Amino acid sequence: MQQEASRGPVAVIGAGAIGLSIASALARAGHPITVCGGRPFDQMVVTDRGATSSWPVRHTVNPDDVAGYDTVVLAVKAHQTDAVGDWLRAVDGPGVDVLVAQNGVEQRERVAPYLAGAHVVPTVVYLNAERSEPGRVTVRRVVHGDLAVPDDPGSRILAARIEAGGMHVELDADFTTTLWNKLLMNITANPLTALTRRRTAVLRDEGVGQVALQIMIEAVAVARAEGARLTDEDALADLKALRKVPDGAPTSMLQDCWAGRPLEYDALTGAVLRAAERHGIDAPINRLIYSLVAAVRPDHEGPVSQDSAPPRT
Ligand SMILES: NC(=O)C1=CN([C@@H]2O[C@H](COP(=O)(O)OP(=O)(O)OC[C@H]3O[C@@H](n4cnc5c(N)ncnc54)[C@H](OP(=O)(O)O)[C@@H]3O)[C@@H](O)[C@H]2O)C=CC1
Numbered sequence: 001m002q003q004e005a006s007r008g009p010v011a012v013i014g015a016g017a018i019g020l021s022i023a024s025a026l027a028r029a030g031h032p033i034t035v036c037g038g039r040p041f042d043q044m045v046v047t048d049r050g051a052t053s054s055w056p057v058r059h060t061v062n063p064d065d066v067a068g069y070d071t072v073v074l075a076v077k078a079h080q081t082d083a084v085g086d087w088l089r090a091v092d093g094p095g096v097d098v099l100v101a102q103n104g105v106e107q108r109e110r111v112a113p114y115l116a117g118a119h120v121v122p123t124v125v126y127l128n129a130e131r132s133e134p135g136r137v138t139v140r141r142v143v144h145g146d147l148a149v150p151d152d153p154g155s156r157i158l159a160a161r162i163e164a165g166g167m168h169v170e171l172d173a174d175f176t177t178t179l180w181n182k183l184l185m186n187i188t189a190n191p192l193t194a195l196t197r198r199r200t201a202v203l204r205d206e207g208v209g210q211v212a213l214q215i216m217i218e219a220v221a222v223a224r225a226e227g228a229r230l231t232d233e234d235a236l237a238d239l240k241a242l243r244k245v246p247d248g249a250p251t252s253m254l255q256d257c258w259a260g261r262p263l264e265y266d267a268l269t270g271a272v273l274r275a276a277e278r279h280g281i282d283a284p285i286n287r288l289i290y291s292l293v294a295a296v297r298p299d300h301e302g303p304v305s306q307d308s309a310p311p312r313t
């Protein structure tokens, strides 16, 4: 079913900020895009590197329509995976690649049980993206590259398709390390922006930066027990990278606070706690962050300060 040169249609389950960012590369490479469920729209409009492009999309509400697709992008929030279970169960079996563009380290365990043998491509997403309305997304380059996937044959084909649309996909021989290194960023930037209701630049504050470092250093011990080759130096490098994120960039979790949506903390901090438990490692700082983020409530009455204001569009 897979042919490297194929420009077959791609199904996107979770056509939000990241789903459409990746879909835009595939559309640019010539793949027709089908949007599976969610709020309907017939054009995706993506602003990337200062240029705005649009492509028509087909929107379907019928899970049977994903049968026959050999490329699927899954980019719902981790806690929304079960809600798209009917779509995942309708995906064909071996020969299909399902790119799982979700933060965290448990993409395979989370998604494979829904699939009938399709190949899961867990993906590290370095992009920052923001959705202003259904179908309309702005992409920013914030840390490292664009995307990273494990270096295996199925992932290579998918990576080549995305690269053909101008988005870089790192083929990674030590993906466990890469997944955990990205998780270090997400267990700091995401909860700390949600708790303070400030964009990623909040990490430049001395005190907040110290908290971030302690969260990450505690998680490095857990990551190492899971086989990731990380040290405290990597935590420091991650903090430096996050401190350079452009001023306007809100984390995905801060965007969920603004929009009044449930927060994706269990796939991030929760994953650290589950792994810590497996290895008998105490992780009190991450436990504390987990409890605090679980208690965060949306901005019912709008942003609390100028700095936390979502962009006006
Ligand atoms: N945004 C970012 O900058 C980054 C995000 N990530 C990760 O990428 C993943 C996706 O995040 P992001 O793109 O921000 O999330 P968004 O909230 O922007 O997008 C999620 C999409 O899923 C759709 N969806 C939710 N439930 C369903 C359903 N039952 N059926 C069909 N569609 C559904 C939503 O549709 P609708 O709106 O219609 O409900 C929405 O389009 C997350 O794991 C996140 O951590 C990683 C790096 C950066």
Ligand SMILES: CC(C)(CO)C(=O)C(=O)O
Pocket (backbone or CB within 6 Å): 103, 125, 126, 127, 128, 129, 142, 143, 185, 186, 189, 190, 249, 250, 251, 252, 253
């Ligand atoms: C790296 C970062 C913080 C970029 O926005 C991210 O992954 C997220 O927002 O979820």
